Amino acid sequence: MYLVAIAWIYVALMMAAAEASSPNGTVVGAVFTFVLYGAMPLAIVLYAMATPRRRRARRAAERQAAAPASLASAASPDQRGHAAGELVSPKREEP
Numbered sequence: 001m002y003l004v005a006i007a008w009i010y011v012a013l014m015m016a017a018a019e020a021s022s023p024n025g026t027v028v029g030a031v032f033t034f035v036l037y038g039a040m041p042l043a044i045v046l047y048a049m050a051t052p053r054r055r056r057a058r059r060a061a062e063r064q065a066a067a068p069a070s071l072a073s074a075a076s077p078d079q080r081g082h083a084a085g086e087l088v089s090p091k092r093e094e095p
Contacts, residue, residue, distance in 0.1 A: 001049060005042055012038020 012034050020030035 001046075005046060008042050009038055012042075 015037060016030040016034035019025040019033045020027050
């Protein structure tokens with residue numbers, strides 16, 4: 001994906017250089033060529049292509065934020081936040 005983006009910027013830069021160096025071209029025209037043909041469309045495409053990645057990251061963050069609360073309730077069966085008592089009762093010894 002980034003290889004295509006780099007190639008697109010290179011082509012837009014060469015178009016801008018051709019605009020600036022031509023006898024009828026101007027530097028302002030070159031800047032507009034680079035921005036309108038290169039930077040702005042590329043920014044829109046890269047933003048749109050990164051949407052699934054942002055969505056996955058947001059869902060993972062939501063799951064991670066919700067996970068500690070469910071783990072805390074599973075660790076304390078009395079629901080009061082106290083540590084669970086001993087799971088194995090002490091061995092009874094006869095005197």
